[in-house]
Amino acid sequence: EDQVTQSPEALRLQEGESSSLNCSYTVSGLRGLFWYRQDPGKGPEFLFTLYSAGEEKEKERLKATLTKKESFLHITAPKPEDSATYLCAVQGRRGGSNYKLTFGKGTLLTVNP
């Protein structure tokens, strides 16, 4: 069974203080690792998909990296508007089909001005 563990559960940063969120996973054949951002009371908003170890993707102040066992979401010089819950999910191979995501519990990021 696919599993995703995110750490820390909560992270509080000062504006401009860079940090990283961790996503450890076990999956039977990785099809993709996804990062989503979720604001309170809203659905997850897609950020990145990573497909293979060594891959990196960037978007504004966010950079996602992937190894064979974990992914990191690096946040550089965060702003208060980056405050949200960041969700990590994996999509594995199940009988040759590629569909559902298995999510972690998320990291609640708070950036103080």
Place this chain on the structure above:
Amino acid sequence: DTGVSQDPRHKITKRGQNVTFRCDPISEHNRLYWYRQTLGQGPEFLTYFQNEAQLEKSRLLSDRFSAERPKGSFSTLEIQRTEQGDSAMYLCASSLSGRDTFSGNTIYFGEGSWLTVV
């Protein structure tokens, strides 16, 4: 392209009543998913459609839950005889399957439908 649309956004119902949620996926997306999310948890998979065929149902989906996707377009999720444990946000998502089986396919979520059972 207006994204995945869900209705209603919020529903308060009394225990024992039936409720139905509707999801309109991104146009031309052939895959549609339902997830459930409770406070402090990540979304949990409930069921999945490819076009109009329901291909998998999670063990979380009891007999009181039924989902349909007539004609492979919009989908409905019905919960019969609601219980307080059904209180959660019900998320719909959609994606487009591709020929490249070595790449994942991006799954886009709607804003969710909040259910409160009192």
